[in-house]
Amino acid sequence: MNGVGAIGASMGTVQQIMQMRAELIERSATLRELHRAQPVSPQGAPGIVGAPGAVQPAGASFAATLEAALDGVNATQTRSNQVTEAYERGEVTDIASVMLARQEAGVAFEATLQVRNKLLNAYQEIMRMGV
Template sequence: MNGVGGIGAAGGGLQQVLAIRRQVVEQSDALRNLREAGASGQTGATPEVGGGFADTLRSTLDQVNTTQARANDISAAYERGEVTDIAQVMMARQESSVAFEATLQVRNKLLSAYQDIMRMGV
C-alpha cells in the first residue's frame, strides 16, 4: 500500500513541478522581452557615443561582472532565507554562467585571431 501512496504523492509533486516550470518559462520570457527592449534602446544610443572596441569590451565586462554580483547576492539572500523563490536564484545563476561562458568564448576567439595575425608573414 505504500507504493500506491507514493504514486499519489508523485502526482501532486508533478503538478508542483509543472507549475514551477511554467513560472520559470514566464520569467524567462519576461527577461527576454526586457533585454530586447533594452537592446533596442541601446542601439540608438551607441552611434552617438562613438566608443571604440575597448570601450565596448569594457562595458560588456562590466555587465558580466554586474550579472555575477547579482547572482551572488541572490544566492546569499536565499541562503539567509530572505529569498524563497528558488527559480529566481537558479535563473540568476544560470544567466551569470552563460554570460561568463560567452565572455570566455569571445576571449578565446580574440586570442586565436591575435595568434593568427602574429604568425602572418610580412
C-alpha cells in the first residue's frame, strides 16, 4: 500500500471529522441558547427533588419540603403539556424540545412515584412494629 495514498485518504477523513465537529459545536451552542431562554422556576430545576435551589431552610417541616417537591413536579408536567399543545398547534417546530420536556416530566413523575413507594413502605414497617 502506498503511504502517500493512505495519508491523502486520511486527510479527507480528517476534514470530514473537522466539519462534523464544527457542526456539533454549532448545534451545542444553539441548544445552550435555547436552554438559557427557557424559564427556570425559583426552586431550581423543576420536578427534581434534589435540586440545589429546592433545599428548604433548616427547621422547615417535612410536609413543606414534600409540598415544594410536588409543586416542582406539577410545574414540570404543566410545562410539558404546554409545550406539547404548542407543538400540536404548530407554534413550536422543535420536536427535540417537546420530547425533552416530556421526558423531563416523565422522569420527575417516576421519581415522585418512587418516593411515594418508599414512604408507603416505611409507614407499613412502622405500623408492623410492636409497642
